[in-house]
Amino acid sequence: MNTSSKLLWALHGPNLNLLGTREPQIYGSTGLDAINAELERLCTAHGHRFESFQSNHEGALVDRVQQASRRQVAFIVFNPAAFTHTSVALRDALAAVAVPFIEVHLSNIHGREAFRQHSFFSDLAAGVISGLGPIGYRLAMQAALEKIAGKGQEDASAGSADGAPPPARGG
Ligand code: DQA
DSSP, rough: OOOOOOEEEEEOOOOGGGGTTTSHHHHHHHHOHHHHHHHHHHHTTTTEEEEEEOOOOHHEEEEEEHHHHHHTTEEEEOOOOOGGOOHHHHHHHHHHHHHOOOEEEOOOGSSOOOGGOOOTTTTTSSEEESSSSSHHHHHHHHHHEEEEEEETHHHHTTTTTOOOOEEEEEE
């Protein structure tokens, strides 16, 4: 195995197994298998490995997150779904393993019901993407791959996400 090959995870919370048929006016018509396939393609194109896990059970997700440090997972793309708004246990698991993660939501949780507008994860996350549908997963994985490659910091400080030179600062 290539020693620089890293393991990246996508974790999906409850009801995301129903993507494609679940409230398509909110969550779109793309199924979870198609989302995972694209994430896997991105990871393998960069020489890395990909695993995904979906569960409707909070404890199963906590168990999986707890394995992340032992499995030496480099980055997690995580849509906690409804547990976003409820789960101190999952938050604590992510804090415990200290594996960097990007929080993704298909819908824009800030434009929806008040109870969806609080996340137990956002302040721990390396970043949050909400409202872009399946594109959000792809962007999150691209960001994770760039961060693994060590490009994330320079881009953040330069204010450029596309590798273009930073704009000249006024003043
Ligand atoms: C969601 C938003 C959550 O509020 C909701 O409970 C979900 C999916 C999203 O991807 O938009 O199940 O995380």
